[in-house]
Amino acid sequence: GQNIDQPTEMTATEGAIVQINCTYQTSGFNGLFWYQQHAGEAPTFLSYNVLDGLEEKGRFSSFLSRSKGYSYLLLKELQMKDSASYLCAVRDSGGYQKVTFGTGTKLQVIP
Amino acid sequence: KAGVTQTPRYLIKTRGQQVTLSCSPISGHRSVSWYQQTPGQGLQFLFEYFSETQRNKGNFPGRFSGRQFSNSRSEMNVSTLELGDSALYLCASSVYSGSGDEQYFGPGTRLTVT
Numbered sequence: 001g002q003n004i005d006q007p008t009e010m011t012a013t014e015g016a017i018v019q020i021n022c023t024y025q026t027s028g029f030n031g032l033f034w035y036q037q038h039a040g041e042a043p044t045f046l047s048y049n050v051l052d053g054l055e056e057k058g059r060f061s062s063f064l065s066r067s068k069g070y071s072y073l074l075l076k077e078l079q080m081k082d083s084a085s086y087l088c089a090v091r092d093s094g095g096y097q098k099v100t101f102g103t104g105t106k107l108q109v110i111p
Numbered sequence: 112k113a114g115v116t117q118t119p120r121y122l123i124k125t126r127g128q129q130v131t132l133s134c135s136p137i138s139g140h141r142s143v144s145w146y147q148q149t150p151g152q153g154l155q156f157l158f159e160y161f162s163e164t165q166r167n168k169g170n171f172p173g174r175f176s177g178r179q180f181s182n183s184r185s186e187m188n189v190s191t192l193e194l195g196d197s198a199l200y201l202c203a204s205s206v207y208s209g210s211g212d213e214q215y216f217g218p219g220t221r222l223t224v225t
Contacts, residue, residue: 042216103153
């Protein structure tokens with residue numbers, strides 16, 4: 001099975017940098033996803049990591065350490081529209097792969 | 112390309128009734144997954160279908176079932192509704208069911224059980 005932990009809430013200032021951590025304990029691992037979900041909307045894909053290291057995509061970067069069961073999402077130059085929940089999700093390994101989501105981190109960006 | 116569509120968007124049912132929710136994936140996507148989202152539990156995996164076969168199942172009671180049709184459209188059914196079934200039900204589609212495949216989510220069906 002999968003166990004995924006993320007902080008429940010975070011607050012950061014517009015223009016700053018914020019790091020959202022995710023730790024996981026899994027019986028199998030085949031990739032980690034980050035999704036953004038605005039209130040009342042469906043989750044949207046942000047990033048995918050399967051190998052160790054940093055993946056950068058514009059203002060958003062995601063890091064993975066498989067040996068530590070650890071990932072983070074880094075958001076730079078925060079904007080008010082970045083206020084949302086950020087979901088960490090792990091894809092299982094094995095013949096049939098399913099995705100397990102963490103409960104999400106609610107980020108509030110303040111002026 | 113049209114996104115994932117789900118119908119209905121909102122639904123109110125009473126305890127003991129049954130409900131069927133529908134999901135149409137993005138054209139060309141063969142994998143459809145269903146999730147239940149509640150404020151306390153977050154996104155909980157229900158099941159995944161690929162080419163009309165259920166390939167994965169989460170830890171939900173047998174009252175929750177689903178199926179996928181040859182055109183990849185999927186339905187999920189919940190029988191004997193309970194108050195705790197009130198949630199947002201999200202459907203997500205992807206091209207395959209493989210590593211790296213990002214899932215595209217539909218807007219969800221908000222189910223309220225009274």
